[in-house]
Structures are given as C-alpha cells and as structure tokens.
Amino acid sequence: MSNLGPKPQVDVDAWLADWPAPDRSADAWDDLSDRIGQRIADLQASVGDDAWLNPPLPHEPGEDDGPRASRPSGDFRMADSAADKPKRASLKDIAQRVSQAPPNSEPAKAASATESPRPSSPPVRKPLVSRPSEARDSDSGIVDLAVARASIPSLPDSGVAPASSGLFDEHELKPGAAPPQAAASPRKSSNGPLFGGGIVAIAAIAAAAFFVVRAQKAPDAAVMSASEAPPMIVAPAAQPAEQPIATATAKGMTPEGLALEGEIVKEEAEETAARAKSAADKPGSGKLEAAPSPAASAAQPPPAPAPAKKSAAPGEPGDLAGAMATAVGANKDQPTQDTTGGGSGPSGSVPQFPSQGALQGAMGAVMGSARSCLASMDDPSRATVTFASSGSVSSVSVSGPAAGTAADGCIRSALKRAKVAPFRAPTYAFSVTVRPY
C-alpha cells in the first residue's frame, strides 16, 4: 500500500453503485445456467415432496407380497401406499353377511373384511379365550332373532311385525332370505341411543360452554354449585338478558370489570342457590325441554343466575328481569377509573380507554422507526404519547437525551403514526422508552 502523498479522494457511493459482478465469459454464464437447469431437471425426475413418506425399501426379487410385485421400481407415488390398504367392508356389507350367512362363518368373514388381508385365505384366528365345553359350534355370539323367536314359541305375539331392515332397504335381499332381524334390531336399538346420545351431546356442549363462561366471569364455588344443578336450562333466560350480557362480556376485559361482574354474579348466585336446590329435586323436569335450547345458547355466554332462576321459578320471570336490571344498574353506577386502560362502560362496544394490548401493538408498529432516530445516541429517551378519543395520536412529548435535538422531531413524527381503536375518554396518555439500536 502506498504511503507517499495524500490519499486519493474516494466517492463511496460511486464505488458501491458501480460494482460489477466478477468477470465471466458468456460461456461460463451459460454453463452456470445449464448446471442449474440440470439440477432442476434432476429434481423433476426424482422423488417429489412426498417421497419421504413412501416405503423406503425396494422390492426384493422373488418377494411375494401381492400387488407390490407388479409395481415398477422407482415409483414413489403416494398412491402406492394407499393401494396396500385393504378395502374396508362397509357396515352394511357386514350386516348383510351376518343376516344371511351361517353364524359360524360370519366372524371369519367379518374379521377378514376389516383386517389387512392376505388375499389367499382368511386368517385362522386362535381364540384368545378357550371356549367352554358346552359351547356349540353355532355359538358365535351373534343372535339371530328369527331363530330365537322360533325357539321360544311361548312368546306372545305382540302383533307388531318384525322390524324390517329399513336401514338397509337399498340392499336387494336374496329371494327367500330370512328377514334381516339382525339388521333390524340394530336399527331399532340404534335409533333410540342415537337420539338419546344426541340429546346428551347437546346437553354436554351447553354445559361445557356454560361452565367455561362462568369460570371466566366468576370462579366462585357458590356460583358453580348453583349452576351445576340445572346446567342446561340456559337459553330461555338468556334471550331477554342479551344486552346486559354483551355489556358484561366486553366489560370483562379489564380486571375491574371482572371483579365488578363477579360481585354481581356472586350476589345473584347466592340468591339462586336455594332455588337451584329445589330444581335439583326435580331432575327430569326441565332437562328434556331445555335440551334443544342449549345447543342454540352454546354460542352465547349465558348469564350465571339465569338458568337456576328459570328452572326454579318459571312462573317468576320478573325476578330474573329484576336481577338483570340490577346488574345493569350496578354497572352504570360504578364508572371504571382504570388508568391502565381497557375498561368498558355500559355502552359496551367502545371501551373507556384503549386496552394494553392495543397500545402495545400500536407502539410496536412505530417503535422501529422511532428507535432509528436515535442512531447517534447511546442512551434511551422517553416519549409520552397522547391519544385522542378517535384513536389517533394528538401529541407526543420527548424527554431525555433526545429532547431538543433533531432526534426529538424524528421521534415525534414516528410515534404520531401510532393508532389504536376509538375509546370514550377524551384523551389517553401513554409513556414509552425509546432505546437506540
């Protein structure tokens, strides 16, 4: 390196802007692009994205595994793995076989239909439990009702014709085949459990939703015990109380709102606990009629006191309305003074102050630009951002090392771009620390 005389002047930007790629001939560039093309062509010809899911081992010559033997090597399509799966017999097919075939052959057939088969012969299953000596060959465990009826002639004829195989009506029964009693009986018995199961499922969903909402609002033992007795009787009482519920839900975002609502709910719960006990004494009274409605009310947060009230006092709707009116009135009388933000008043949709999450998100979106203003500084500065009720920033004040410098205006312009959702208070001030990179 030359040390004689002054060093030359360097135009950094010009050097950077005019910096070509290392010199290569056109053939070299073509060669590079050809190699890239070859690698891509190899990709296309080889395995795809799903290849790692395929069986890793190639087919062994002479290996007898049925359909796989005919597959060409290198065929790594996902469909090959699906071909190995046995074709599952439908329930209808199984039922038809059960109703038609001799009982002692049905288990083998049913088993072979559902398990991975060896196409050559059905598997010989060794029973896990030795059969008692008195077991007959026909003792397959499958009951043929026609045979059973025939074997017990003393059974009175109820006059009801044996249930037809309505479930499998589309199946063409072989002429002379016995009425598919075995198919019918599952149908008869399946409808009842299905219907009952549906009711139970709907009730369970409603109960779960009710418990979740209650746990969020007021995790109070008295409330829980009050709600347990008639958990499903929610919807009829929920409807008239929709508006206050919405208020409570929005209000529940703040600790104060939660506490306030919890107090109200607790009072209501204590009042209805006694009624809930009386309702619990009538277990079957309201559950069935409420079964459809919990499904509809699962989407809505039900009020805590409502179910017990409704079940306990169907003739006293006024009490429920009065309780809810008290709750609404109590909410109105207690304005939130939360300076940390997030309280919602009786209007419900617009919060009193912006939530902490909204503030963090708004600041996070602009903080990068603000920090870049402190490039030449080592120490952080503070900024107080004042939001107007519209959600936009009305003013920014900077304190610390950046105050009064060029970075002051830079920070203010960066933070002024922050925006939150509208809120009811006239203004809201929020302080942040702006740290240099």
Place this chain on the structure above:
Amino acid sequence: MRMAPSDQDLIDRTRAGDADAFGIFVRRYQKRIFRLAVHMLRDASEAEDVTQETFVRAYQALARFEGNSQPFTWLYRITVNLSLNLIRTRKPRHQAQGDEDPRIEASLARRASSAVTDPSGAAEQREIAAAVCEGIDQLSDTLRTTLLLVCVDGLGHDAAAQVLGCPEGTVAWRVHEARRKLRKYLIDRGFSASESES
C-alpha cells in the same frame, strides 16, 4: 416488438409445467445473484454454489410463492439466507486476501475499461478497492447485507425491506449507518471520503 415476459409470468408458466420459463428466469437473475453472493461470501466458487442452490431452492418452493412480493426479492432472500448460513458455518477468519478477492478484481476490471491506464492509477484504484472492501467487511452482517442490496445491487428501500423482512425506515437507517461507518473507516485509513447525493 415482443415484450419480455415479466417475472410473475415466468413463475406462472413454470408452475404450469414450462421448464423453459424457469430457464429464462435463471438467466435473467443469475448475474445479480452471483454478484450478491460474491459480495456476501467474498469467494467466487462459494458464490457459484450459492447461486445454483438459490435457484434450485426457489424452484422447489415455487408452490409456496404466493405472489405477494416480487419474485426477485424472493430470490434475494434465499441468497442472503444461504450466504449467511454458509458464513456462519465457515471456519473463523475465512476472508479473501488481496489479489484473491474477486470483488477487487471485478471492480478493477470495470475501472480498467475507463480512462485509467497508467500503472500508478491502477495501483491507486486497487488500493481504494481493497480499502472499500475491507471497510464493508468491517460492518455487521445486518449493515453489510443492507448496504449490498441497496447500494451495490441498486434495490429500492421497499424491495430491500421485502428481502430483509423489515420496515423501509429500518432499511434507510441501516444504509445511512453503513455508509457512515464505511466513510469513517476510509477516513481513518487516510482517504478523504466524499458522499454523493443518493
């Protein structure tokens, strides 16, 4: 006159099965990708490997390209990631020295085609190129990458922001900071570093 297909057209045609379309795309960007890789890695052979790998991975990921950004920013991001990954897995103190630095040779080759023909001028240019390269190497990966994308490759701040996944303001600050540090390095080396309007 037939308009050259846009990058998005080439991508769409490649997805539709036109292998030639991706070849056009490769030829369109391989020089720029190679130049970026050379500046990132300071090694021509590694840069060539990264260039190949960039296009292969871009091809493999075509299905995931949603078209929310320019295809070339997507290529650049792959290149930057591959280069940074390779740098981090390198043995320490891997750095091209003097005449081995392909960046210097490329810069001198460009300037040799201009009016500078005397040996002293060539030596001076080599000295400057070496100093600029060293100054760039002194920067952090973040500042160096941003500087290369914006000042060497000529990407706009918005495109660089897409490549780097950061706001445009951050790109602007990084470029400003990188140039300031590079200028300071050259001044410390005894050069008088001027700045042009950017």
